[in-house]
Amino acid sequence: xxxxxxxxxxxxxxxxxxxxxxxxxxxxxxxxxxxxxxxxxxxxxxxxxxxxxxxxxxxxxxxxxxxxxxxxxxxxxxxxxxxxxxxxxxxxxxxxxxxxxxxxxxxxxxxxxxxxxxxxxxxxxxxxxxxxxxxxxxxxxxxxxxxxxx
Amino acid sequence: xxxxxxxxxxxxxxxxxxxxxxxxxxxxxxxxxxxxxxxxxxxxxxxxxxxxxxxxxxxxxxxxxxxxxxxxxxxxxxxxxxxxxxxxxxxxxxxxxxxxxxxxxxxxxxxxxxxxxxxxxxxxxxxxxxxxxxxxxxxxxxxxxxxxxxxxxxxxxxxxxxxxxxxxxxxxxxxxxxxxxxxxxxxxxxxxxxxxxxxxxxxxxxxxxxxxxxxxxxxxxxxxxx
Numbered sequence: 001x002x003x004x005x006x007x008x009x010x011x012x013x014x015x016x017x018x019x020x021x022x023x024x025x026x027x028x029x030x031x032x033x034x035x036x037x038x039x040x041x042x043x044x045x046x047x048x049x050x051x052x053x054x055x056x057x058x059x060x061x062x063x064x065x066x067x068x069x070x071x072x073x074x075x076x077x078x079x080x081x082x083x084x085x086x087x088x089x090x091x092x093x094x095x096x097x098x099x100x101x102x103x104x105x106x107x108x109x110x111x112x113x114x115x116x117x118x119x120x121x122x123x124x125x126x127x128x129x130x131x132x133x134x135x136x137x138x139x140x141x142x143x144x145x146x147x148x149x150x
Numbered sequence: 151x152x153x154x155x156x157x158x159x160x161x162x163x164x165x166x167x168x169x170x171x172x173x174x175x176x177x178x179x180x181x182x183x184x185x186x187x188x189x190x191x192x193x194x195x196x197x198x199x200x201x202x203x204x205x206x207x208x209x210x211x212x213x214x215x216x217x218x219x220x221x222x223x224x225x226x227x228x229x230x231x232x233x234x235x236x237x238x239x240x241x242x243x244x245x246x247x248x249x250x251x252x253x254x255x256x257x258x259x260x261x262x263x264x265x266x267x268x269x270x271x272x273x274x275x276x277x278x279x280x281x282x283x284x285x286x287x288x289x290x291x292x293x294x295x296x297x298x299x300x301x302x303x304x305x306x307x308x309x310x311x312x313x314x315x316x317x318x319x320x321x322x323x324x325x326x327x328x329x330x331x332x333x334x335x336x337x338x339x340x341x342x343x344x345x346x347x348x349x350x351x352x353x354x355x356x357x358x359x360x361x362x363x364x365x366x367x368x369x370x371x372x373x374x375x376x
Contacts, residue, residue, distance in 0.1 A: 068303030093275070095250050095302075099226035103375050104304060148375055 033087035035138075038131040042083060042090070049078040052121040061113045065104070085138045097145035107149045115139075182210055182330040183356040185316075188364045189324045189340055191371060196324025199233040200342040200367070201294075204316035206356065210332030212315035216240070222297070222307060223247045224254075224273070224282075229297050229307025232374070233343065235319050238292045238311045246273035246282030253300035258291060270300060294341060308343050331356045338363055344371035 039045055053075045056066045066074075083090035094100070115136065122132045189200040216237045223230045225247045236242060246252050253272045273283030289295055289311040297307035310317070318326040337351040345367060354363055 070301050070303055073301045093250055095227060095248065099248070100302075102226065103228060105375070 033089075035086040035131065035134050036083060036088035039082065039086055039127065039135065040125070042079070042088065044125070045079045045082050045086075045088070046075075048121055048125050048127070049075045049082065051124060052078065052118055055117050055121050056114070059113065059117050062110065062117065065106070065110065082135065086135060097142050101146045101148060105149050106147050108143075108147055111143050111147050181208075181333045183333050183358055184360040185328045185331050185336075185338070185354065185356060186360060186362050187320070187326045187328070187338060187340070188362070189320045189326070189342070190364060190366045192366070192368055193370055194366070195370075196320075196322075197342065197367060197371060198320050198322050198324060199371075200320045200324070200326070200340055200365075201233065201235055201310045201312075202318055202320060202326035202328065202365075203312060203314050203339040203341070204328050204331055204336050204354075204356075205314050205339065205351070206316065206332045206334065206336040208332035208334040208336075210330060213330045215315035216312045216317050219243070220309070221245065222309065224252050224299075224305075227302055227305055228376070229305060232306070233308045233310065233319055235310045235312055235317050236289060237315075238313050239288060239290050240311065241286055241288050242309055243284060243286045244271075244273065245284045246275060248275055248282065249277070250275040251283075251301060252305070254285070255298040255300055256287065257296050257298075259294060259296055294343070306343070310341065333357055338365070340365045340367070342367055342369075342371060344369045 036045075039048070053066070053069070053071050056062050057069070057071070059066075077092070077094035080090045080092045080094065082088075084092045118136070118139075119132060122135070185204055187202045189197045189202065191197045216235045217240060218237050219241045220234050220236045221243050222234060223245045227248070234242075244254055251272060251274055253270060255270045257269075269287075271283075271285045273285060276282035289309055292311050292313035295309045295311065297305075297309065299305040310319070316328045316331050318328055320326045333356050335353065336356050337353050339351040340349055346369075349365070349367070352363060352365065354361055
């Protein structure tokens with residue numbers, strides 16, 4: 001897990017400069033919402049979150065965890081959270097990650113499985129690998145709050 | 151279940167309380183005993199949050215009957231307390247202590263979610279300078295009422311409306327201590343959220359000496375992480 005996180009972080013560091021450089025022609029040199037734009041802004045994130053939640057419910061490993069989950073609400077919270085994290089204009093008003101997961105039995109394996117499902121959902125939306133890794137790098141530190149079974 | 155706006159019959163519990171007080175004066179407390187009930191799960195481990203109900207054939211008055219009002223807060227995706235025992239007809243206030251919304255669902259086990267037996271209310275999250283949403287219900291049906299949240303499927307809570315004044319939930323050691331139970335024949339019923347089928351009541355004889363009873367459930371309830 002640590003290795004994955006480190007490589008994710010490194011990968012994201014390495015690619016962090018690329019979109020900014022690519023966009024210098026029509027954007028300010030330091031663009032804080034580059035990732036948000038690369039993810040397709042709010043419509044792109046909404047479509048991604050909707051599909052992600054469906055995939056979570058269908059996943060053999062994670063399905064049981066998400067069986068009772070309110071699809072619409074989770075999708076909305078994920079959209080807001082991804083949007084806010086990636087520099088978009090949203091405000092995330094949902095639960096903090098610790099409170100949201102503290103009474104659930106979540107292992108490192110569950111967390112990694114969720115990352116895989118998110119990657120598959122992003123692949124399906126044609127999101128570039130570098131963009132995927134930038135979002136994952138922002139989400140990765142949440143493992144501390146999310147994993148409850150150590 | 152009804153909202154507090156409909157509380158027409160409020161005097162009735164008072165009248166019956168007064169009547170019971172008279173009974174106490176007549177009967178005296180000398181003819182009461184103590185019953186200690188230990189609830190174990192299928193593996194033999196003490197089970198907290200089981201509700202123990204003693205139904206006595208004799209008349210008497212409990213010194214500490216379940217309350218006629220109670221508060222259930224929502225804190226960090228939990229109903230706190232998760233299990234609460236109240237008297238039938240109690241006013242239960244639900245408050246949201248979280249910064250995000252909850253959409254509380256209240257229903258009687260076995261009822262169809264969409265039927266009149268179920269209801270729901272959305273409680274706004276607590277913001278700076280504004281407390282969270284709040285709603286009051288009157289639970290006038292004896293037995294367990296289930297609490298859930300439409301937004302957060304993992305949330306579960308239970309309000310047990312007791313029609314016997316000797317109704318106590320088990321503590322961390324799995325023990326429920328029932329005091330001032332009238333001496334004579336009685337039955338002990340145990341309810342736990344994890345039980346799919348009600349357990350048959352156990353008969354006991356309440357005497358002057360403290361009585362003890364161990365009830366073993368045929369399930370292992372999930373342990374809460376917090």
